[in-house]
Amino acid sequence: MIRIQQPTLDTSTTQIDFGELYAQHYAAIYRYIDYRVRDPSITDDLVAHTFERAMTRIETYRADRGTLGAWIFGIARHCVDSHFQRQRRQRWLSLDFIREDAADNSDLLADTVRGETHQQLHQALGKLKAHERDVIALKFGARLNNRQIAEITGHSESNVGVMLYRSLQRLRQWLPNTGYEQ
Amino acid sequence: MIDKQIQQFNADVDHLLDTGQLPSSADSDHQALLQLAQQLGQIGLQPNSTQQAATAQRVQQLLGTPKPHYGGFMLKSKLRIGLALMMALVVATVAVPPLRSYASQILHQIGWLTVNNEPTKVEQLIAAPETTPIPDEPTAVPPVLSNDIAYEPSYMPAGYVAKPGYNGRYYANESAADSISIHVRSIAEGDTLSVGAASTTPITVRNKQGLYVEQAPLYIKDLGRPMYQEDLETVSVNLIVWEEDGQIVTVESYILGQADLVQIAEGLQAN
Numbered sequence: 001m002i003r004i005q006q007p008t009l010d011t012s013t014t015q016i017d018f019g020e021l022y023a024q025h026y027a028a029i030y031r032y033i034d035y036r037v038r039d040p041s042i043t044d045d046l047v048a049h050t051f052e053r054a055m056t057r058i059e060t061y062r063a064d065r066g067t068l069g070a071w072i073f074g075i076a077r078h079c080v081d082s083h084f085q086r087q088r089r090q091r092w093l094s095l096d097f098i099r100e101d102a103a104d105n106s107d108l109l110a111d112t113v114r115g116e117t118h119q120q121l122h123q124a125l126g127k128l129k130a131h132e133r134d135v136i137a138l139k140f141g142a143r144l145n146n147r148q149i150a151e152i153t154g155h156s157e158s159n160v161g162v163m164l165y166r167s168l169q170r171l172r173q174w175l176p177n178t179g180y181e182q
Numbered sequence: 183m184i185d186k187q188i189q190q191f192n193a194d195v196d197h198l199l200d201t202g203q204l205p206s207s208a209d210s211d212h213q214a215l216l217q218l219a220q221q222l223g224q225i226g227l228q229p230n231s232t233q234q235a236a237t238a239q240r241v242q243q244l245l246g247t248p249k250p251h252y253g254g255f256m257l258k259s260k261l262r263i264g265l266a267l268m269m270a271l272v273v274a275t276v277a278v279p280p281l282r283s284y285a286s287q288i289l290h291q292i293g294w295l296t297v298n299n300e301p302t303k304v305e306q307l308i309a310a311p312e313t314t315p316i317p318d319e320p321t322a323v324p325p326v327l328s329n330d331i332a333y334e335p336s337y338m339p340a341g342y343v344a345k346p347g348y349n350g351r352y353y354a355n356e357s358a359a360d361s362i363s364i365h366v367r368s369i370a371e372g373d374t375l376s377v378g379a380a381s382t383t384p385i386t387v388r389n390k391q392g393l394y395v396e397q398a399p400l401y402i403k404d405l406g407r408p409m410y411q412e413d414l415e416t417v418s419v420n421l422i423v424w425e426e427d428g429q430i431v432t433v434e435s436y437i438l439g440q441a442d443l444v445q446i447a448e449g450l451q452a453n
Contacts, residue, residue: 026238030237035225044237044240047241121225136222140222140223140225143199145196146192161188161189164192164195165187165188165191165215168218168219168222169215172215175218
């Protein structure tokens with residue numbers, strides 16, 4: 001089980017052991033991104049980009065504004081959001097007379113889910129709002145506790161708990177014949 | 183009551199994620215939710231998966247051998263590169279007329295299609311700040327385009343080869359790094375085509391009023407990899423556009439000019 005340790009950093013000296021940062025957060029960052037994008041090659045690129053960005057911008061980190069874990073997860077979320085924004089752009093482009101590759105209509109999510117149950121689960125996850133999916137990825141992908149998720153997302157800890165509970169209740173309603181339904 | 187349920191649920195989920203054990207509960211609804219939570223926890227890759235190990239190797243290569251960095255020369259040189267790129271961006275922004283500096287103006291009306299000089303959607307999207315929440319799924323539904331096209335070109339410049347698999351007609355010239363696209367689209371009242379600062383020239387094509395648009399930034403350059411805000415570049419095309427049989431027809435190319443595009447258009451034969 002990987003939990004983010006609360007680092008004790010001195011704001012003025014900002015002496016950060018990047019190897020330690022990598023060792024502490026790599027697995028959680030990987031699982032979070034994988035949970036959200038569901039494509040190994042894209043996960044690979046986004047994880048690499050997250051740590052590259054963290055390395056080049058580490059001097060911008062300020063301990064008084066939050067933990068190092070929250071900071072690097074902020075970078076990871078930004079990378080994933082940018083990725084989805086680009087995908088969204090590609091769809092928007094067609095409104096501007098952009099040529100579309102007819103072969104590029106495959107459902108990325110459906111192609112990458114493993115197993116029928118997971119597929120149903122992913123389809124149901126797709127119905128949740130973006131911020132709810134993000135919280136679920138932080139909880140079940142990165143396996144963070146609610147306090148850590150609260151720090152990353154800016155919601156209160158109790159709000160995160162409510163969001164998780166209600167999201168799972170809604171997922172359960174959308175999942176037929178899986179034993180979860182009411 | 184509900185608060186207590188939520189608290190208990192979250193405590194049980196943490197227990198589940200920490201131990202892998204499903205807490206027992208007499209409440210069947212609660213138990214079903216925890217089973218769902220267990221399933222959600224199993225979706226992710228296992229920590230030692232091959233893919234994750236490969237990515238870890240790549241990240242380590244990217245970062246060099248992980249060792250302490252204390253804001254030393256390596257980081258500073260990277261920051262200098264970043265600063266230089268940022269300065270270049272600032273200079274480019276100042277040197278190029280700001281997108282907002284020209285007032286919206288209707289340039290032409292072709293059937294129901296209004297052509298205006300507002301920034302193209304590509305320009306707007308690139309200029310948009312990334313701070314707004316971004317949904318993971320498209321919220322804009324693209325128009326459904328048909329693979330059937332009502333026209334067949336009888337003239338095509340040398341070197342352009344038909345490429346199937348695209349909507350409309352698409353011809354690529356690999357040696358000239360160019361392509362020609364022919365599209366026929368249904369247009370609804372109020373539709374617009376924004377061409378930004380591209381120059382426009384009224385033309386007559388197939389005995390109809392049309393428009394030649396030169397260097398309209400309508401595309402984003404495909405870098406063949408995930409792109410981020412700072413990576414995005416527009417790509418401009420030349421195109422002619424006119425209305426025929428209630429539909430909007432466009433012929434476009436990266437490098438061909440008005441004369442070539444009109445010649446292709448004049449050679450289109452109705453199927």
